[in-house]
Amino acid sequence: xxxxxxxxxxxxxxxxxxxxxxxxxxxxxxxLHKGEIHALVGENGAGKSTMINIIAGVLQPSSGRLxxxxxxxxxxxxxxxxxxxxxxIFQEFNLVPQLSVAENIFINREPTRFGMIDWKKMNEKASExxxxxxxxxxxxxxxxxxxxAQQQLTEIARGLAFxxxxxxxxxxxAALSEREIDQLLSIVKSLxxxxxxxxxxxxxxxxxxKVADRITVLRDGVRIITKNASEVSEDDVIFAMVGRALIxxxxxxxxxxxxxxxxxNLNVDxxxxxxxxxxxxxxxxxxxxxxxxxxxxxxxxxxxxRDSYVDELTLDGSALAINNPRDAIHSRIGYVPNDRKKDGLxxxxxxxxxxxxxxxxxxxxxxxxxxxxEQEITETYVNKLNVRCTxxxxxxLNLSGGNQQKxxxxxxxxxxxxxxxxxxxxxxVDVGAKAEIYSxxxxxxxxGMAVILQSSELNEFxxxxxxVMIFSSGQVKGELTGDQITEESMMALATRV
Amino acid sequence: xxxxxKQIKKFxxxxxxxxxxxxxxxxxxxxxxxVIAFFFVPNFRNPDNMLxxxxxxxxxxxxxxxxxxxxxxxxxDLSVGSTLALSAYLGLxxxxxxxxxxxxxxxxxxxxxxxxxxxxxxxxxxxxxxxxTTLGMSFIVRGLSYIISKGGEPVxxxxxxxxxxxxxxxxxxxxxxxxxxxxALAGWFILKKTPFGRYVFSIGTNEKAAKVAGVPVQxxxxxxxxxxGLFTGISAFLIGSRLYSAGPGxxxxxxxxxxxxxVLGGTRLAGGxxxxxxxxxxxxxxxxxxxxxxxxxxxxxxxxVAVGMILLLALxxxxxxxxxxxxxxxxxxxxxxxxNSNEYQGGQA
Numbered sequence: 001x002x003x004x005x006x007x008x009x010x011x012x013x014x015x016x017x018x019x020x021x022x023x024x025x026x027x028x029x030x031x032l033h034k035g036e037i038h039a040l041v042g043e044n045g046a047g048k049s050t051m052i053n054i055i056a057g058v059l060q061p062s063s064g065r066l067x068x069x070x071x072x073x074x075x076x077x078x079x080x081x082x083x084x085x086x087x088x089i090f091q092e093f094n095l096v097p098q099l100s101v102a103e104n105i106f107i108n109r110e111p112t113r114f115g116m117i118d119w120k121k122m123n124e125k126a127s128e129x130x131x132x133x134x135x136x137x138x139x140x141x142x143x144x145x146x147x148x149a150q151q152q153l154t155e156i157a158r159g160l161a162f163x164x165x166x167x168x169x170x171x172x173x174a175a176l177s178e179r180e181i182d183q184l185l186s187i188v189k190s191l192x193x194x195x196x197x198x199x200x201x202x203x204x205x206x207x208x209x210k211v212a213d214r215i216t217v218l219r220d221g222v223r224i225i226t227k228n229a230s231e232v233s234e235d236d237v238i239f240a241m242v243g244r245a246l247i248x249x250x251x252x253x254x255x256x257x258x259x260x261x262x263x264x265n266l267n268v269d270x271x272x273x274x275x276x277x278x279x280x281x282x283x284x285x286x287x288x289x290x291x292x293x294x295x296x297x298x299x300x301x302x303x304x305x306r307d308s309y310v311d312e313l314t315l316d317g318s319a320l321a322i323n324n325p326r327d328a329i330h331s332r333i334g335y336v337p338n339d340r341k342k343d344g345l346x347x348x349x350x351x352x353x354x355x356x357x358x359x360x361x362x363x364x365x366x367x368x369x370x371x372x373x374e375q376e377i378t379e380t381y382v383n384k385l386n387v388r389c390t391x392x393x394x395x396x397l398n399l400s401g402g403n404q405q406k407x408x409x410x411x412x413x414x415x416x417x418x419x420x421x422x423x424x425x426x427x428x429v430d431v432g433a434k435a436e437i438y439s440x441x442x443x444x445x446x447x448g449m450a451v452i453l454q455s456s457e458l459n460e461f462x463x464x465x466x467x468v469m470i471f472s473s474g475q476v477k478g479e480l481t482g483d484q485i486t487e488e489s490m491m492a493l494a495t496r497v
Numbered sequence: 498x499x500x501x502x503k504q505i506k507k508f509x510x511x512x513x514x515x516x517x518x519x520x521x522x523x524x525x526x527x528x529x530x531x532v533i534a535f536f537f538v539p540n541f542r543n544p545d546n547m548l549x550x551x552x553x554x555x556x557x558x559x560x561x562x563x564x565x566x567x568x569x570x571x572x573x574d575l576s577v578g579s580t581l582a583l584s585a586y587l588g589l590x591x592x593x594x595x596x597x598x599x600x601x602x603x604x605x606x607x608x609x610x611x612x613x614x615x616x617x618x619x620x621x622x623x624x625x626x627x628x629x630t631t632l633g634m635s636f637i638v639r640g641l642s643y644i645i646s647k648g649g650e651p652v653x654x655x656x657x658x659x660x661x662x663x664x665x666x667x668x669x670x671x672x673x674x675x676x677x678x679x680x681a682l683a684g685w686f687i688l689k690k691t692p693f694g695r696y697v698f699s700i701g702t703n704e705k706a707a708k709v710a711g712v713p714v715q716x717x718x719x720x721x722x723x724x725x726g727l728f729t730g731i732s733a734f735l736i737g738s739r740l741y742s743a744g745p746g747x748x749x750x751x752x753x754x755x756x757x758x759x760v761l762g763g764t765r766l767a768g769g770x771x772x773x774x775x776x777x778x779x780x781x782x783x784x785x786x787x788x789x790x791x792x793x794x795x796x797x798x799x800x801x802v803a804v805g806m807i808l809l810l811a812l813x814x815x816x817x818x819x820x821x822x823x824x825x826x827x828x829x830x831x832x833x834x835x836x837n838s839n840e841y842q843g844g845q846a
Contacts, residue, residue, distance in 0.1 A: 325710070337709055345703060346698075347702055348702040348770050349698060349699065353699075357712065360696075364691070
C-alpha cells in the first residue's frame with residue numbers, strides 16, 4: 001500500500017489531447033508514486049493508449065503537462081522519455097526476433113570495446129538484469145526461440161536495463177497463460193518493492209485487483225475515478241468503465257437436446273490421443289487447460305485445420321468426414337478462430353464481403369452473385385449482432401476489435417451452422433462487446449445451437465459453459481458440470497500432470 | 498456524438514477521395530495525356546492515329562486482364578511471354594496448313610490454357626512457389642517453341658480472314674480493341690460478380706483466413722492460372738494476326754510489359770486490391786506514350802527508357818500517396834473507435 005507522503009514520481013496535469021476533431025483526452029489528472037502499481041483501465045477507445053503514448057513521448061499533448069520528479073517536462077520523442085527513466089512495454093513487442101536476448105536488451109546501447117561490441121560484458125550485464133527479475137533465460141538465446149511469456153519478460157528486462165524509474169505495461173498478459181500471468185504479476189510486484197513505479201494497463205480486472213495499489217478508470221477520455229484498489233469492488237470498476245452494471249456470473253440454465261456431434265477416439269498430431277465426446281443440442285461445452293494443453297488442437301482438428309484420425313465422427317447421427325474447413329462449413333459447423341488477425345480477417349474486404357464469404361456460393365444464380373440477397377443477409381446479421389460500422393461497405397480493418405470479432409461471428413451465423421466452435425471468442429475485445437457476445441451466445445444456444453468453447457479465461461467457462469472438459473498435456477483430466485465449474489476446480493485439473 | 502459523426506463524415510470524404518484516386522487516378526492521367534498530346538503533339542489528333550493507339554493497347558491489354566486477376570490473388574505468372582510465343586506459333590502453323598481460322602483460335606487459346614493448368618497444378622499440388630514455377634515454365638516453353646520451329650524460322654500466313662482479326666475494324670473501331678474491351682468486361686464480371694472473383698480477392702488479402710473461411714484455395718489458384726492462359730492465348734492470336742506471322746522469339750519481355758501494365762493500373766502486387774479499369778487505363782497510357790514518342794521520332798530504345806521511367810514515376814507517386822494515406826487512415830481508425838464508444842455510452846445514458 002502506498003504511503004500518502006511518498007514522493008510523486010510522475011504527474012499528469014490537465015492533460016487534453018485532440019485528434020483532428022476528436023477529443024481523446026479531456027483534462028485528465030493522474031499521478032504515480034514511487035514504488036506504486038497504478039492500474040489504468042477502460043474500454044477500447046477510452047483514451048488509455050493516447051495517454052500512454054503521451055507519457056512515452058510518442059504523441060505531444062494538445063494541452064496539459066507532465067511532471068517528472070517535481071519538474072514540468074515535455075517529451076519531443078520517445079528517446080526523451082527513455083532518458084527521463086520511463087520505459088514503455090507496448091502490446092506489440094519491439095524485439096528483434098533474430099537477435100539474442102542480450103542484444104535485444106542492449107539494442108542501440110551495446111557496451112563496446114575498441115569500437116566493437118563487447119559480447120562478454122553485454123551477456124554478463126544481461127544476466128544481471130535477468131537475475132534481478134528472477135527470470136531464468138540464457139541471454140545468448142535468440143528471441144525467436146523464446147516463448148511469448150519469455151519474450152514479454154525480455155521486454156521488461158530491456159526496460160529495467162535503462163534504469164527505468166517508471167515502467168508502463170500495455171496489456172502485458174494478453175498472450176500469456178494463467179501460470180505465466182501469475183509469474184509476471186509477481187515480478188511486477190517485486191519491481192514495485194524495489195521502488196520502481198508501474199503503470200499497469202489492462203482489460204482484465206482480475207489481474208488488476210491482484211497487483212494494483214490504485215486504480216484509475218478512463219471513459220471517453222475523461223477520468224471517472226481514481227481509488228485505492230482496496231476501496232473498490234470489481235463491479236464498481238466495471239460500472240465506472242461501461243457506465244452500467246454488467247451481468248456477471250454463472251451460466252444460465254441450458255436446456256439440452258439430443259446429441260448433435262459425437263466424436264469417438266480422435267487422435268491429433270500424436271498429442272491428443274483417443275479423445276471422445278458427445279455434444280448435445282443447446283449445450284456449451286468448454287474445452288479448457290493451460291496454453292499448449294491441447295484443447296485448441298481438438299477444435300482445429302474438428303474444423304479440418306489439422307490432420308487427425310478418428311474412429312467415428314457423427315453429426316446428427318450420420319457419419320461425417322472433415323478434411324478441410326470447407327467440409328466443415330458444408331456440414332454446418334462454424335468456427336471463430338482465436339487469432340483474428342491471422343486466421344479470421346480478410347483485411348482489404350468490406351464488412352459485407354467478410355460476412356458473406358462462407359455462403360457466397362449459396363447466394364449465386366447460375367454463376368453470378370445476387371447482390372440484393374447478399375445485401376439483405378449481411379444487413380440482417382450486422383443488425384442482429386449490433387456491429388457498429390458506418391456502412392456494410394466499410395473496410396473491416398477500420399472497425400474496432402470488438403466489432404471485427406462480431407463480423408467474424410456473423411460469418412459463421414450466416415453459414416447457418418448448427419455447431420459452433422469458438423476459440424477465444426472475446427480475445428482483444430472490450431468489456432461492452434464482451435457482454436454482448438456472451439448474451440449472443442446465450443440466445444444462440446437457446447435456439448438450439450451447440451457450442452464448443454475454448455478459452456484461456458476461466459471466467460468465460462463459468463459464465464457460458466454447462467460442462468467443461470479440462471486438458472493437460474493432450475489428455476482430458478476431468479469433466480465438470482454445473483456448480484462444479486469453479487476456478488479452483490478447473491485449475492486443479494489443468495495443473496494435474 | 499454529433500460532433501463526432503460530423504468528423505467521421507469529413508474523414509470519410511477524405512477516404513472517398515483516396516478511393517477515387519485508387520480507382521480512377523490512372524484513368525485521369527490517361528485523359529490528361531490525351532488532352533496534352535491532342536494539342537501539342539503533331540498528328541496525334543489525326544483520328545487514324547488515335548484509333549491506332551487504342552489498337553496497340555489491346556495486344557498487351559488482353560493478357561493484362563488475366564494478369565490482373567492473378568496479381569489480385571497475390572500471385573503472378575512470368576511464363577505469359579513464352580506462352581504467347583508458343584501458342585501464337587502453333588496457331589499460325591494450324592491456320593497456314595488447314596486454313597481454318599476457327600481451328601487456329603482454338604489451338605492458340607487451348608495451348609495457352611494448358612500451360613496455365615500445368616502452372617496451377619505445379620504450384621498447388623507440388624507446392625513450388627509461383628515465381629519459380631512460372632520462371633521455369635517460361636524457359637521450358639520458350640525452348641520448346643524454338644525446338645518445334647527447328648531453329649526459329651517464323652511461320653507466315655496472310656489470308657484476309659485471318660489477318661482481319663489483328664488489322665481490321667468494325668465501324669472504324671479496331672477489332673483488337675473491341676476484343677480487349679470484351680475481355681475486360683469479362684474480367685470485371687469474373688472479379689466483381691462471381692463467387693470465384695470473391696475468392697480471388699480473399700486469397701489475395703489473407704490466404705490463411707480465406708482457407709479458414711472455407712474458400713477452396715487450391716482450386717481457385719488452378720483456375721486463376723487457366724484464366725491467365727486464356728487471356729494470354731487471346732493476345733497471342735491477335736498479335737499473330739496483326740503481324741501475319743509468328744516465330745519462337747515473338748515479343749521478348751512481353752510478361753514484364755503485362756505485369757508492368759497491371760501494377761501501373763493500381764493493382765497491388767501483394768494482392769487483395771486492384772481493378773480491371775486501372776489495367777485498361779494503364780494499357781492505354783503505354784500505347785499513348787509509345788505513339789507520342791513515335792510521332793516525335795524517338796527511337797525504340799528511347800521508348801524503352803520512357804516506359805521504365807513511367808513505371809517508376811507512377812509507383813513512387815503511389816508509394817508516397819500510400820504513406821501519406823496510411824498516416825491519415827491510422828487516424829481514421831482511432832477516430833472510428835472513439836465515436837463508437839460514444840454511441841455506446843449514449844445508448845446507456
